[in-house]
Amino acid sequence: MEEQGGVLIDRIALAPSTIRFGARQHRWWIVVLGIFLASRVFTTTLMLTLFLTASAGDWSFASSRADPTFFTFSGSWDASFYRQIAEMGYPSSIPTDGSGNVVPNAWAFLPLFPWIVSGVMFVTGLAFYQAGVIVATLFGAAAALVLYRLVASRVGATSGLWTAVFFCFGPLSFILQVAYAESMFFFLLFASLWAIMSRRYWWVIPLGVAAAFTKPGELALPLTIGILFIVRLVQQRGGGEAFRWRERVAMIVTAGVTAVAGLAWPLIASAVTGFPGAYLQTELSWWTGFVGRVAFVPMTPWFLFTWRYASVIGAVLVVAAIVGYVWLLRRPSIRALGTEVVAFAASYALYLFAVFLPQESLFRLLMPLYPLAGARGLTHNRRARMTVLITGIALQPVAIFLLWFLGYP
DSSP states (O other): OEEETTEEEOGGGGSOSEEEETTEEEEHHHHHHHHHHHHHHHHHHHHHHHHHHHHHHTOOOSSOOSSOOHHHHTTOTTHHHHHHHHHHOOOSSOOBOTTSOBOOOGGGSOSHHHHHHHHHHHHHOOOHHHHHHHHHHHHHHHHHHHHHHHHHHHHOHHHHHHHHHHHHHSTTGGGGTSSSSHHHHHHHHHHHHHHHHTTOHHHHHHHHHHHHTTSTTTTHHHHHHHHHHHHHHHHHHTTOSOOOHHHHHHHHHHHHHHHHHHHHHHHHHHHHHOOTTHHHHHHHHTTHHHHOSOOOOTTOHHHHHHHHHHHHHHHHHHHHHHHHHHHHHTSHHHHTTOHHHHHHHHHHHHHHHHHOOOSTTHHHHTGGGGGGGGOHHHHTOHHHHHHHHHHHHHHHHHHHHIIIIISOO
């Protein structure tokens, strides 16, 4: 927030409305959508080339498919669970193996994305994979627009534009157009963060609740608001900006509602299936291939994983990663993005550290941290930004090949 003439001005309103591109000024959304469209043409070309090559050469896909089309190629692995939810709903009981252990099932996946895809299927008559790609791509475009806007509002149009470029052309940017819930989740998180930055806390409630039923990780939002609440109290007591009661109530209510929403799905899964711990046990079923069957203890998964594969060295690497991330968040160019962005980045990283087992999915789960790419030290350094862009473009075909033919997208 800034004060001009005694009036408190919302810094979001000061975000540049135009971008200089080439020799002319253009509306910001036209430029960002143009970048997104160019990136989708590039990524689609890569994916289609690999699909046609694999089909012609009779390559084995990492995920088998009965109907090999480009759209099913764009919806491997987890998309099959979203399809099950969209077409048949959730199972009424938790499936187990012969030993009574829970096996991977649809309860690990939240319902909002497949419900929206189901609605598109009903209206258009399209099959799941076509409808899923359309929905994901539209939300990917919306996420790029909001990401530009929230970064530009704090550090200018150049930083906002390059953040959107990195987001659209990053190594895992294929996720913005495949039948996964990621792009929808990115949009909801970025929009929630933008609302927090503009102190429109009541808007965070519908956005945050929607995010809570899209992908795990929404609990970073109430934690972010809690951190900001404490910061505002400290600042006021130190003679800073007044922290009005109306704003305090809005923050408390918003944090409470979004926290309840973020904790609701495990309770719903257990209530519907009659299986205590249905959601947690379902999530743990995906861990067995990496660490065997283990009990869940918060704040330990990263150490559990790295210790198994690298012993003491692995644990040291985890500690080093934590120290390095704290150092990054304290950099002046990162702090210039605003207390809200730093608080969110810390909160979301804490969530991943507390509950997530770091395996190949980690890289796409880190994508909500893209606002950090708006740091001026990166976006205003021509050599640095070109290095990041070229690296992202070069790694896209590598990532697609590895994930679709050797691993898990």
